[in-house]
């Protein structure tokens with residue numbers, strides 16, 4: 220089945236299409252220094268002096284330098300580019316130039332990712348998905364670095380690094396470890412709202428085209444009169460939401476771990492361009508002050524009945540990467556990439572992300588990562604000079620500021636705005652987790668419980684008991700059914716063990 224499909228799909232025919240497109244070889248083989256290379260037969264380097272074979276030396280040493288550090292989270296990904304088109308006027312709340320006119324189009328690059336697997340890992344794993352969009356606007360790049368779930372796991376940034384470690388590999392066994400996970404989950408119970416999505420149907424979307432995207436953070440925006448509003452961004456798939464059950468995901472991922480990368484590539488190659496409608500939930504400063512909960516809490520949703528969705532525009536992906544490494548691996552999505560009109564979010568988690576991503580990208584891609592073509596804004600005039608692979612500042616303009624010799628000058632934004640100061644306390648979103656469960660169909664409840672039992676059943680009994688304590692506080696029925704599933708599995712194991720002994 221899988222083999223038949225590969226012969227048909229455009230992703231697996233990429234090299235054949237390239238040959239058809241070019242007709243003849245694209246040039247004479249050279250070293251990277253431009254010297255023509257002789258490569259007549261397989262024996263060309265035997266009985267010759269290796270040290271004079273520039274081609275061999277170069278390819279051997281270059282091979283060893285192909286890898287750069289993979290992202291510490293969200294390493295496994297697909298990407299594409301396209302455009303964003305404004306469909307509705309929101310200039311009353313936000314003065315960002317790329318949003319200031321209906322039908323205005325802005326180029327975008329998008330990177331979709333799983334969170335936990337390493338690069339090349341399975342696309343059908345149960346996990347939150349990254350949905351990161353880079354808008355190349357006339358005022359610089361705006362990166363909306365969101366997730367496929369409307370809530371995040373934690374509110375306090377202090378726990379992010381160890382949250383990543385707890386979900387990652389056990390340092391001794393190099394295996395992902397359900398004891399580590401459930402230990403962390405049950406010690407930070409605000410995560411249970413997030414778990415309702417992770418273990419629910421949202422936990423394995425059917426490819427990236429069928430999933431939504433959420434900013435999660437409540438961003439602060441400003442209009443041209445200097446008035447603040449607060450928005451949560453939602454990207455709703457025009458392909459609809461589709462998920463895979465755990466059993467389907469195991470089968471599909473076994474046949475093709477790159478299922479979601481292939482699906483996105485083929486859809487775009489076939490001209491079936493995926494698109495999303497961008498919406499915002501809008502709050503005024505008064506709404507923020509009046510709300511009876513922290514509207515900046517990343518573990519909570521903002522109720523849609525209270526803060527309805529307001530349409531903004533369409534995101535369309537119509538171009539596959541020409542080179543994956545150049546356009547997807549090297550892209551630097553950063554919550555710190557903001558444009559006038561969008562101030563970022565005032566919560567502590569967001570503030571921490573502003574540091575973390577920049578640091579990650581300096582480490583992964585080097586001091587001049589903004590010079591890599593996929594990261595370049597339309598224009599930039601900085602006083603940053605030199606550094607490894609500096610491609611930006613190669614002219615003779617002044618290297619210091621202030622100066623009287625026509626170096627770039629700052630502009631004045633009269634309504635720049637300042638992020639508001641907020642006070643945050645610890646979070647507990649059990650009420651929303653309970654409401655989430657109440658709203659599920661019976662089928663969705665059964666799948667959710669089955670997935671909880673599968674994962675929790677692999678953790679030790681004391682962690683199962685600790686988790687059940689939290690489940691009981693969230694929802695009696697949910698707790699009962701998870702407990703029943705765990706006991707049933709334990710009894711089953713017991714029975715098979717008894718059977719084994721009896722037999723012996």
Ligand code: HEM
Pocket residue numbers: 289290291292293296330331332348349350351364365366371376379380433434435436517550551552568569571572575576579580583
């Ligand atoms: C304190 C909290 C967080 C920290 C410290 C953090 C840190 C990181 C780091 C270091 C990366 C790798 C960046 C790179 O190497 O380019 C990353 C990637 C990512 N994070 Fe976070 N993260 C946090 C919370 C979140 C939240 C709340 C979201 C969603 C709203 C999110 C979504 C993503 C996505 C989508 C990527 C992949 C970006 C890409 O496609 O290149 N993260 N995160």
